[in-house]
Amino acid sequence: MSSLLEVKDLVIKFGLRTGDVTATTGVSFTIEKGEKLGLVGESGAGKSVTGFSIIVLISKPGYVADGHILFKGTDLTKISSEEMRNIRGNRISMIFQDPMMTLNPVLTIGTQMTETLLAHNPKMSMKEASEIALEKLRKVHIPSPEKRLEQYPHEFSGGMRQRIIIAIALITDPEIIIADEPTTALDVTIQAEIMDLISELCETEDMGFILITHDLAVVASVTENIAVMYAGRIVEKGRTRDVIDNPQHPYTKGLIKALPEGAKGSNRLNQIKGMMPTLTNIPDGCAFNPRCPYVMDICKTDEPSLIQVKGMDTQAACFLCKEEVFTNE
Amino acid sequence: MFAFIIRRFIQAALVIVIISIIAFAIKQNVGDPVRAITGISVSAAEREAMRDQLGLNDPVFIQYLRFSKDALHGDFGNSFFYKKPAVDVILSKAPATIELVFVTSLIVIGLSIPLGVYSAIYPKNLFSRFLMGASIVGVSIPVFLIAIMMIYLFSIKLGWLPSFGRGELVSIGGWDTGMLTLDGWLHLIMPSVALSSIMLPLFIRLIRSEMMEILESEYVKFAWAKGLTKHRVWFVHAFKNTLLTVITVGGVQLGITIAFTILTETVFQWQGLGFLFMEAVERADASLLVAYLMFVGIVMVGVNTIVDIIYGMVNPTVRITGVK
Ligand SMILES: Nc1ncnc2c1ncn2[C@@H]1O[C@H](COP(=O)(O)OP(=O)(O)OP(=O)(O)O)[C@@H](O)[C@H]1O
Numbered sequence: 001m002s003s004l005l006e007v008k009d010l011v012i013k014f015g016l017r018t019g020d021v022t023a024t025t026g027v028s029f030t031i032e033k034g035e036k037l038g039l040v041g042e043s044g045a046g047k048s049v050t051g052f053s054i055i056v057l058i059s060k061p062g063y064v065a066d067g068h069i070l071f072k073g074t075d076l077t078k079i080s081s082e083e084m085r086n087i088r089g090n091r092i093s094m095i096f097q098d099p100m101m102t103l104n105p106v107l108t109i110g111t112q113m114t115e116t117l118l119a120h121n122p123k124m125s126m127k128e129a130s131e132i133a134l135e136k137l138r139k140v141h142i143p144s145p146e147k148r149l150e151q152y153p154h155e156f157s158g159g160m161r162q163r164i165i166i167a168i169a170l171i172t173d174p175e176i177i178i179a180d181e182p183t184t185a186l187d188v189t190i191q192a193e194i195m196d197l198i199s200e201l202c203e204t205e206d207m208g209f210i211l212i213t214h215d216l217a218v219v220a221s222v223t224e225n226i227a228v229m230y231a232g233r234i235v236e237k238g239r240t241r242d243v244i245d246n247p248q249h250p251y252t253k254g255l256i257k258a259l260p261e262g263a264k265g266s267n268r269l270n271q272i273k274g275m276m277p278t279l280t281n282i283p284d285g286c287a288f289n290p291r292c293p294y295v296m297d298i299c300k301t302d303e304p305s306l307i308q309v310k311g312m313d314t315q316a317a318c319f320l321c322k323e324e325v326f327t328n329e
Numbered sequence: 330m331f332a333f334i335i336r337r338f339i340q341a342a343l344v345i346v347i348i349s350i351i352a353f354a355i356k357q358n359v360g361d362p363v364r365a366i367t368g369i370s371v372s373a374a375e376r377e378a379m380r381d382q383l384g385l386n387d388p389v390f391i392q393y394l395r396f397s398k399d400a401l402h403g404d405f406g407n408s409f410f411y412k413k414p415a416v417d418v419i420l421s422k423a424p425a426t427i428e429l430v431f432v433t434s435l436i437v438i439g440l441s442i443p444l445g446v447y448s449a450i451y452p453k454n455l456f457s458r459f460l461m462g463a464s465i466v467g468v469s470i471p472v473f474l475i476a477i478m479m480i481y482l483f484s485i486k487l488g489w490l491p492s493f494g495r496g497e498l499v500s501i502g503g504w505d506t507g508m509l510t511l512d513g514w515l516h517l518i519m520p521s522v523a524l525s526s527i528m529l530p531l532f533i534r535l536i537r538s539e540m541m542e543i544l545e546s547e548y549v550k551f552a553w554a555k556g557l558t559k560h561r562v563w564f565v566h567a568f569k570n571t572l573l574t575v576i577t578v579g580g581v582q583l584g585i586t587i588a589f590t591i592l593t594e595t596v597f598q599w600q601g602l603g604f605l606f607m608e609a610v611e612r613a614d615a616s617l618l619v620a621y622l623m624f625v626g627i628v629m630v631g632v633n634t635i636v637d638i639i640y641g642m643v644n645p646t647v648r649i650t651g652v653k
């Protein structure tokens with residue numbers, strides 16, 4: 001049986017005037033029904049483009065140059081745009097980062113909710129659609145939803161808007177939700193509240209959930225699996241607990257050390273030195289080598305591939321890791 | 330919303346008061362009202378007596394109040410040339426200009442919206458590129474040049490269109506309209522095309538750039554992510570927001586269009602307010618100038634107030650809070 005979602009060797013490029021630049025290389029991961037996966041990494045690592053590629057909505061001039069995105073066995077990069085439109089927002093939904101910018105200022109909440117249903121169910125009546133919208137608003141704990149349907153986005157706070165966006169994402173009962181930094185733009189006091197709401201809804205609806213964030217602490221508290229991205233590559237992936245407790249890749253180790261609780265007061269000391277390379281000057285060999293405290297000669301010439309780490313469930317792309325050798329005896 | 334409308338009306342009234350002060354200043358400085366009544370063959374002493382009688386030696390403030398009181402009753406004095414109340418002259422010429430501006434607006438709105446939206450959706454398309462090039466050329470060619478080129482081509486060379494005047498008119502309740510006869514329409518074509526030649530390229534570019542910016546916005550991206558059809562994303566999500574800007578700018582541009590009617594009407598001998606204005610300037614017909622200024626001022630303030638109210642109705646942010 002095929003997985004709910006399987007991303008295989010995804011290569012995303014941006015066609016710039018000066019030539020193509022590669023934003024992600026060989027990104028692979030799978031998620032199953034009810035599974036929560038965290039996609040983490042520094043700014044520019046390629047998390048968002050990977051997320052958008054799943055709904056085939058990479059902003060121009062980006063495009064999927066190679067690889068497959070299999071949704072229940074169907075390759076989303078190969079289907080027609082109308083077929084894709086019917087999956088997007090219907091079976092795979094997305095939650096955006098900034099709730100202040102995500103809703104259209106001149107349309108009522110009701111319109112913005114029901115139009116999603118009507119776009120995917122042309123035969124549905126407006127009345128039915130409004131009923132469903134009300135039900136979803138209740139699910140995300142919006143008080144007096146009947147009145148709210150008639151209102152415009154500017155009448156809501158940021159937290160309320162993000163709840164509405166979650167309700168819109170849920171309105172068609174999708175199988176996968178992709179959330180791109182869903183709490184970064186919110187007030188710290190309500191971040192946890194919104195995160196809990198999303199994660200709880202994913203559990204009750206048994207959806208697959210991809211959480212894109214640079215916040216390891218959030219990933220640790222919400223997801224069971226994790227993929228760490230660096231310069232467009234997945235450098236480590238495995239169970240969230242394993243990776244956090246026992247990171248294999250030096251980059252992941254650095255990220256964890258930089259977490260406030262690992263820092264014991266002065267976390268600035270524990271930031272990884274240097275900057276992630278831009279897409280146009282990714283170094284030869286391992287992309288992380290200029291910043292790596294354990295750098296070896298081979299790191300500067302050869303690129304490590306993602307291997308199963310000996311004695312663990314984790315995969316990492318580092319020459320320091322010993323590969324698990326499976327023997328058929 | 331009600332408070333918002335009231336506030337807009339108060340602002341409009343203030344602007345009209347300011348215009349009236351300017352108009353009054355012109356009246357004080359252009360022409361001699363005594364001459365307008367008597368002609369030249371009157372002695373200096375008689376003139377002075379007349380000035381007293383007319384209140385021209387009163388303090389300026391008193392004179393302004395008298396001017397405003399008369400103006401409120403639609404009395405701007407007699408036109409020195411037409412020997413009729415200036416307001417009557419203005420009202421008899423207004424339909425010509427109103428019809429010209431109306432047809433021009435139809436051309437501008439009717440073409441700029443589809444063309445602007447199209448070139449925003451397909452910016453790289455050959456036609457869009459052509460349109461952008463053409464619109465630059467369009468804005469940079471002066472109106473009178475376009476007018477003269479059209480007259481040369483369509484009137485002189487081809488003989489298809491009449492080059493001056495309004496043609497056959499039908500009078501309906503004192504309103505002389507050229508829009509009910511074929512001849513009237515033939516006469517309308519060139520002046521209105523010439524007049525739209527400024528606004529049309531500007532509007533196409535405005536709508537295009539505004540719409541392109543909105544198409545890049547997060548909420549449009551989210552609309553795509555919801556799996557809406559492209560028509561819904563373009564014409565409901567993006568266009569409705571584009572319209573907000575176009576409405577505001579449109580109100581302002583209408584004022585500029587009125588300024589250009591003076592030029593267009595002169596070239597095409599179009600017997601409207603612009604033509605009248607040029608005549609009045611040449612003849613230093615102060616009452617007529619003042620009446621023109623007040624009329625155009627009130628029309629423009631009126632249009633802008635209506636535009637703001639429409640804007641308030643389209644934009645939910647204004648509707649609730651009453652502030653822009
Ligand atoms: N339209 C574009 N044109 C060219 N390059 C782009 C474009 N959009 C993104 N990129 C590049 O692709 C890379 C990945 O971007 P992406 O937005 O996926 O990063 P991210 O991991 O989501 O970072 P962040 O945490 O800042 O959101 C970045 O280096 C970025 O510069």
Ligand SMILES: [Mg+2]
Nearest residue numbers: 047048049180
């Ligand atoms: Mg991002």
